[in-house]
Amino acid sequence: MATEFFNHLKCRECGRRYPKKAIHVCEFDFGPLEADYDYDLIRSAISRAKIESRPQTMWRYRELLPIDAEPTVGLQVGYTPLVKADRLAKALGVKELYVKNDTVNYPTLSFKDRVVSVALSRAKELGFKIVACASTGNLANSVAANAASAGLKSYVLIPADLEASKVLNSLVYGTNVIGIHGAYDQVNRLCSEIAGKYGWGFVNVNLRPYYAEGSKSMGFEIAEQLGWRIPTHTVVPMASGSLLTKITKSYEEAIKVGLLDETPFHIHGAQATGCNPIAFAHKSGTDLIKPQPKPNTIAKSLAIGTPADGYYAVNTMRKTGGSAEDATDAEIIEAIKLLAETEGIFAETAGGVTVACAKKMIASGKIADNGPIVLCITGHGLKTSEALQEHLAKPRLIKPSLREFDQLIAAEEALEAAQ
Ligand SMILES: *Cc1c(COP(=O)(O)O)cnc(C)c1O
Ligand SMILES: [Zn+2]
Numbered sequence: 001m002a003t004e005f006f007n008h009l010k011c012r013e014c015g016r017r018y019p020k021k022a023i024h025v026c027e028f029d030f031g032p033l034e035a036d037y038d039y040d041l042i043r044s045a046i047s048r049a050k051i052e053s054r055p056q057t058m059w060r061y062r063e064l065l066p067i068d069a070e071p072t073v074g075l076q077v078g079y080t081p082l083v084k085a086d087r088l089a090k091a092l093g094v095k096e097l098y099v100k101n102d103t104v105n106y107p108t109l110s111f112k113d114r115v116v117s118v119a120l121s122r123a124k125e126l127g128f129k130i131v132a133c134a135s136t137g138n139l140a141n142s143v144a145a146n147a148a149s150a151g152l153k154s155y156v157l158i159p160a161d162l163e164a165s166k167v168l169n170s171l172v173y174g175t176n177v178i179g180i181h182g183a184y185d186q187v188n189r190l191c192s193e194i195a196g197k198y199g200w201g202f203v204n205v206n207l208r209p210y211y212a213e214g215s216k217s218m219g220f221e222i223a224e225q226l227g228w229r230i231p232t233h234t235v236v237p238m239a240s241g242s243l244l245t246k247i248t249k250s251y252e253e254a255i256k257v258g259l260l261d262e263t264p265f266h267i268h269g270a271q272a273t274g275c276n277p278i279a280f281a282h283k284s285g286t287d288l289i290k291p292q293p294k295p296n297t298i299a300k301s302l303a304i305g306t307p308a309d310g311y312y313a314v315n316t317m318r319k320t321g322g323s324a325e326d327a328t329d330a331e332i333i334e335a336i337k338l339l340a341e342t343e344g345i346f347a348e349t350a351g352g353v354t355v356a357c358a359k360k361m362i363a364s365g366k367i368a369d370n371g372p373i374v375l376c377i378t379g380h381g382l383k384t385s386e387a388l389q390e391h392l393a394k395p396r397l398i399k400p401s402l403r404e405f406d407q408l409i410a411a412e413e414a415l416e417a418a419q
Contacts, residue, residue, distance in 0.1 A: 005045070006066045009209050010036040012312070020066070022126055022206040032308070033209045035066035043257040048228055051259070058114055058217035064253055066213045067121045073150045074117020076106045078217050082225035082374070087342040088355075092362050094369045098231070099339070100222050102378050103347055108145045108169065109380035110138035110301075110348075111218060111243065116146045118214035119203035128201035129153060134191040135204075136184050136239060136301045137166030138379050143203060144175035155200070157187050162300060165383045183295060185306045208308075215243045219250030222374050223260055230254075230265045232371025233322075235358045237350045237378055238269045238278050239302040241313030247376070248316050267322040268367065269313055270357035272297035272332065272349075278310045282324035287314040298329045298387045299349040301379060323366035327356035333391050335359065336381060346381035354378070 009018040013031030024033050042063045054060035058078025059071050081101045089097035102111040116139070123131050132155040133143045140156035147154035156170050160179035170177050180187045188205075195202040203211045223230050230251050236244040248267050254260040271279040274297030277289050289310035295303035307313070317324055327335065332352035339355050340346050347355070354375050361367040381388075398404040 004038065005042050005063045006035055006037050006068070008036055009033040020068075022128070022201060024206055024208040035209055035213050037064065037253075039253070039256050046257065046259070048224075048259060051224065058117065058214070058221070061217055061220045064213075064216065064220070064250075064257070065118055066210050067118065068125050071117065071121045072124050073120035073146050074113060077113045077117045078105065079221055080105050082222060083343060083345070085343050085375075088339065091338060091342055092359055094362055094367075094373060096372045098222075098226070098372060098374045099343060099345060100218060100374055100376050101345055102218065102376070103345060103351065103380040107149075108138070108141040109383065110142065111215070111376075111378040112138040112142040113146070114217050115139070115211045115214035116142040116203060119201075119207045119211035120146050120150055120152065122210040123152070123201040123203070123207055124150065126201065126207075130155070130198075130200045131203060132156065132191070132194070132200045133203045133205075134158075134184070134188040136303055137162050137383070138301050139204065140175075140177070141166065141169040141383075144170040144173035144177075147175065148173040157191055157194075159184055159187055159300075163384050163386060165385065166300075169383060183293065184304050185291070185293070188304075188306075212242050212246055212309075215246035216250035216253070218243070218376065219247035220254060220259075222247075222376075223251065223254055226372060226374070228260060229372070230260055230263050231374040232264070233266050233268060233367050233373040234376065235268045235270055235354055235361070235367075235374070236376045237302055237354045238271050238307070238310075238313055239304045239350075240307045241269070241278050241309035243376070243378070244269050244313045245309050245316050248320065265320060266367075267316055267320045268357070268361055269317050269322070269324045270354045271324070271326045272299035272302055272353050273326040273328045275299070275303040275305060276326035277305060278307055278313050279324040279326040281310065282314045282317055287311050287318075289314070297332075297349075298384070299332060299353050300384075301348065301350045302353060323361055325357035325360045325366070327353050327360070331356040333388065336388065337391070339377070340381070345377065347377045348379035348381050348384040349387050350379050351377040351381070 011026035056079040275295035292305035335356035336352035
């Protein structure tokens, strides 16, 4: 049905049009290819009411997603809660704060299920039998799970030193996990070579134009859940920088097709200090990304030293009057605990990055308290629990005896009274 809405790929640099095949770079200037739509047609085909009447998944925005027919993979993905975070707002000193909670995205507990459901639906349309990815962990989990349920064979290539839980959460689906002795950038380069030689569908290489569009669904949902309003501030964690540029594109497209009124908005980017090529470029006032060959941070899901969309992310933050920040490992851990203790949401290290950076942006005035602020929390804490191992209190152990319990509570009350 959607054939007529999505009609070609387009070079972001020169605007040349390309057929919608498994290609991702322009032959003339090596610019990235991006999905392009017939916005006039979409404008006449959808409305707020029509979208609201559809099932609560990311596919309620299917006219703005790059597949030809009905989706076949990831039908339950998306429409995660937008949580009004009053206790966190108070802790950070702002009035109106929300958490877009993709820690509970289905089925693999990160926002990567959004990009994978589009990439694999498109991979099936293009006839691929084997799908694959280069991943910092979450993408591997999502490709493994969604390929399994779609009956596709899959290979996931990851840096060998990822968190144990991220590795286990790929292996369980029976995918082929290949650990590479090297950083993500080396994994990615190898995947480009493999994609060319083996002709597999690499979701974030030759299928990248389709994959990347899936991230827009997070932005569409934020605006709809906010009562069809664009938040004044959106804080987005950055690895390649793709999610940040696509959330921005989602707001712009929703305006273009008449779903949202045009209001000013600011897009802010968050990285870990141990791998901050995009934040560093923005803070330095340049859009030249200096590669960081040796990332060193607990936020491994964001550890991309040569970010593919870094240039576009910097320019997006600049164009929207947003800012960039980075957070140290200690700040990330403190922020994971703050989010958990105030809102009952256990985020992975990338979520700690977002909260820690938002805290700094608010404190420094880069985020003014002048409208709704949305924090994009992109992955679940159970997948990176080792990062917290040395940073939480231990359980108190007693015998199964009421007397021992009484003593424990009495000691606690005495301590509280003394404070
Ligand atoms: C992949 C990922 C991101 C951001 O990815 P981009 O490459 O910038 O789109 C953010 N958070 C988590 C948890 C991720 O896995
Ligand atoms: Zn071009």
